[in-house]
Amino acid sequence: xxIDSDKRPPRKRPRPPALRKAPTGITGLDEITGGGLPxxxxxxxxxxxxxxxxxxxxxxxxRGATQFDEPGVFMAFEEHAEGLAENFASLGYDLNALVKHKxxxxxxxxxxxxxxxESGEYDLDGLFIRxxxxxxxxxxxxxxxxxxxxxxxxxxxxxxxxxxxxxxFQWLKDKGVTAVITAERxxxxxxxxxxxxxxxxxxxxxxxxxxxQMATRRLRIVKYRGSAxxxxxxxxxxxxxxxxxxxLTSLGMSYKASTKRISTGVPRLDAMMGGRGFYRGxxxxxxxxxxxxxxxxxxxxxxxxxxxxERCLWFAFEESPDQIIRNMRSIGIxxxxxxxxxxxxxxxxxxxxxxxxxxxxxxxxxxxxxxPDSVILDPISNFSSVGSDLEIKTMxxxxxxxxxxRQITSLFTYLVMGGTxxxxxxxxxxxxxxxxxxxxxxxxxxxxxxVLQLLKSRGMAHSNQTREFVISDRGVELRDVYVGTSGExxxxxxxxxxxxxxxxxxxxxxxxxxxxxxxxxxxxxxVEAKVLELRATFEIExxxxxRAIAQGAARSTARIGDRSDMSLHRQxxxxxxxxxxxxxxxxxx
Amino acid sequence: xxxxxxxxxxxxxxxxxxxxWVLRLYVAGQSPxxxxxxxxxxxxxxxxxxxxxxxxxxxxxxxxRLAKDDxxxxxxxxxxxxxxxVRRMIxxxxxxxxxxxxxxxxxxx
Numbered sequence: 001x002x003i004d005s006d007k008r009p010p011r012k013r014p015r016p017p018a019l020r021k022a023p024t025g026i027t028g029l030d031e032i033t034g035g036g037l038p039x040x041x042x043x044x045x046x047x048x049x050x051x052x053x054x055x056x057x058x059x060x061x062x063r064g065a066t067q068f069d070e071p072g073v074f075m076a077f078e079e080h081a082e083g084l085a086e087n088f089a090s091l092g093y094d095l096n097a098l099v100k101h102k103x104x105x106x107x108x109x110x111x112x113x114x115x116x117x118e119s120g121e122y123d124l125d126g127l128f129i130r131x132x133x134x135x136x137x138x139x140x141x142x143x144x145x146x147x148x149x150x151x152x153x154x155x156x157x158x159x160x161x162x163x164x165x166x167x168x169f170q171w172l173k174d175k176g177v178t179a180v181i182t183a184e185r186x187x188x189x190x191x192x193x194x195x196x197x198x199x200x201x202x203x204x205x206x207x208x209x210x211x212x213q214m215a216t217r218r219l220r221i222v223k224y225r226g227s228a229x230x231x232x233x234x235x236x237x238x239x240x241x242x243x244x245x246x247x248l249t250s251l252g253m254s255y256k257a258s259t260k261r262i263s264t265g266v267p268r269l270d271a272m273m274g275g276r277g278f279y280r281g282x283x284x285x286x287x288x289x290x291x292x293x294x295x296x297x298x299x300x301x302x303x304x305x306x307x308x309x310e311r312c313l314w315f316a317f318e319e320s321p322d323q324i325i326r327n328m329r330s331i332g333i334x335x336x337x338x339x340x341x342x343x344x345x346x347x348x349x350x351x352x353x354x355x356x357x358x359x360x361x362x363x364x365x366x367x368x369x370x371x372p373d374s375v376i377l378d379p380i381s382n383f384s385s386v387g388s389d390l391e392i393k394t395m396x397x398x399x400x401x402x403x404x405x406r407q408i409t410s411l412f413t414y415l416v417m418g419g420t421x422x423x424x425x426x427x428x429x430x431x432x433x434x435x436x437x438x439x440x441x442x443x444x445x446x447x448x449x450x451v452l453q454l455l456k457s458r459g460m461a462h463s464n465q466t467r468e469f470v471i472s473d474r475g476v477e478l479r480d481v482y483v484g485t486s487g488e489x490x491x492x493x494x495x496x497x498x499x500x501x502x503x504x505x506x507x508x509x510x511x512x513x514x515x516x517x518x519x520x521x522x523x524x525x526x527v528e529a530k531v532l533e534l535r536a537t538f539e540i541e542x543x544x545x546x547r548a549i550a551q552g553a554a555r556s557t558a559r560i561g562d563r564s565d566m567s568l569h570r571q572x573x574x575x576x577x578x579x580x581x582x583x584x585x586x587x588x589x
Numbered sequence: 590x591x592x593x594x595x596x597x598x599x600x601x602x603x604x605x606x607x608x609x610w611v612l613r614l615y616v617a618g619q620s621p622x623x624x625x626x627x628x629x630x631x632x633x634x635x636x637x638x639x640x641x642x643x644x645x646x647x648x649x650x651x652x653x654r655l656a657k658d659d660x661x662x663x664x665x666x667x668x669x670x671x672x673x674x675v676r677r678m679i680x681x682x683x684x685x686x687x688x689x690x691x692x693x694x695x696x697x698x
Binding site: 107109110111115116117118119120121122123124125126127129130132133134151154155 | 615617620622625626629649650653654656657660661662663664665666676677678679680681682683684685687688690691692
């Protein structure tokens with residue numbers, strides 16, 4: 001792993017320029033030692049039985065030989081070369097091949113207690129000669145003595161032994177090899193035989209403690225003369241890839257904050273976040289009681305990442321990968337192709353398998369290997385069986401910091417126990433995340449409905465509305481907002497009742513309009529009928545009148561004619577009008 | 590034997606009734622401790638074995654690889670190769686009693 005020196009805050013003390021370092025190549029160790037072990041000097045690695053001393057020492061040699069062109073000599077006082085080769089083959093190290101290619105010499109120094117009879121003065125020149133021969137045979141730059149203390153059980157004269165050890169460490173320095181001396185740890189002090197007196201430059205302590213019935217490996221740099229170094233206890237892991245140390249607090253908070261936004265996978269939830277989802281590299285918490293759909297949100301999130309062509313790593317702390325795939329298929333999200341295609345990795349991790357810190361290291365390692373763009377932890381609340389709230393918070397803080405430094409977007413689900421205050425229990429965790437989505441069951445009448453609230457979302461204007469959502473075979477869908485008369489959100493049946501009521505109202509209104517229209521039409525028809533009637537009457541009258549007029553005219557003409565005849569007959573005045581039939585004639589007479 | 594024998598020891602013919610002893614002494618150059626060990630060993634063998642022995646001296650400065658092959662740690666080291674079982678003793682062999690017991694010479698008269 002490379003040393004992320006550019007990501008670290010500036011050091012307060014400048015490093016002495018003279019001190020050169022030999023990179024170990026061990027994940028995380030170079031980070032906390034600021035580049036490796038002191039070059040050309042011996043370093044002491046002490047720890048109890050099974051704490052990983054031999055592992056660290058051998059990995060230092062193997063990586064030196066394979067990565068840094070520094071061949072090494074492994075002087076084993078406890079285990080045969082064959083045994084070592086077998087043990088390390090399970091870690092993927094082919095010691096025999098390295099030996100064959102002159103990159104490594106493994107020399108087993110057999111020391112049987114009581115086997116060596118002593119008589120008089122002696123020195124350890126035999127050991128020196130052996131070591132020098134081995135070093136010179138391959139041009140070794142690195143040496144491991146594992147565990148040289150065994151000599152104390154094989155040799156009676158400890159006065160001679162101490163003088164010789166002092167001479168040996170000085171000789172190693174003169175030889176210019178970077179050496180790792182392993183030593184058994186003593187309960188009270190550091191090492192059983194006080195080897196730290198001789199090796200004063202760098203002392204690393206390994207520890208394998210059992211807490212809550214779970215063993216956690218930890219590493220601490222007790223001393224590193226002339227160099228700044230991480231002083232904490234760092235958890236580490238030994239697996240098929242060797243040793244991984246989690247350089248937890250070396251990360252700092254200087255990570256870049258992306259302004260790029262990505263979808264949550266639920267469009268209407270994106271809409272609540274200003275329409276564009278949340279920030280890349282941010283962290284989101286989905287908390288809620290059992291069965292509120294937390295994992296479904298996670299699945300949408302994963303699906304969205306996959307659809308963007310990204311890689312997603314899903315740590316499952318509760319369900320098996322198969323079960324997650326099956327369950328998510330039921331809501332219309334098929335994760336299987338992405339798993340097959342290598343885009344999605346479902347990593348099942350039983351929380352009780354090991355302690356919190358080991359989980360952290362394991363996750364750290366998985367992230368380094370898989371290189372995801374987003375990470376899901378489902379659910380983090382399951383860690384409560386292996387750690388206190390504070391410990392969980394510390395772990396998540398480290399994890400969030402690590403993920404952010406890599407610009408990895410993360411989603412955590414958190415199961416809230418029923419009956420407790422949802423907001424209170426997750427407060428500890430929520431301060432670590434940028435976006436907090438709370439999903440709840442609300443009891444409304446004879447049913448429970450799911451609602452969500454966006455309690456916070458850093459760096460964006462976000463909706464404060466409580467929204468109902470449903471999970472169907474089309475996944476999570478947010479419903480329209482219906483607010484009741486007293487201002488509460490209407491959900492489920494209440495929502496349907498409200499909808500029906502509104503629909504009924506519409507129908508009634510339509511009916512009213514229809515009837516009004518009909519009335520109007522009737523009125524119009526009535527008016528029209530009246531008009532027709534009137535017109536008919538009028539026409540009758542008109543006809544009558546016209547007829548009468550016509551008759552009157554005819555009569556007058558006839559009378560004029562008569563009168564003319566009569567005047568002619570009576571020689572009367574032409575202008576006079578004589579009586580006739582009708583009123584005129586009556587008045588005229 | 591790949592070792593060079595400096596042949597400094599007595600190589601007189603062994604008594605037919607007794608086993609022949611082969612002792613190998615590992616040294617690193619001509620250090621005082623190495624010289625003392627050789628002298629002490631020679632004297633003891635002469636005294637106890639009366640010539641039924643061979644002492645091979647191996648200088649590890651000349652044959653460094655043998656230190657690994659023969660599991661040598663301390664200098665000087667004497668190894669009883671024959672008769673079996675193999676016994677090892679370290680030091681300048683100045684403590685005669687311990688040497689006799691350590692190499693199994695005490696039972697011989």
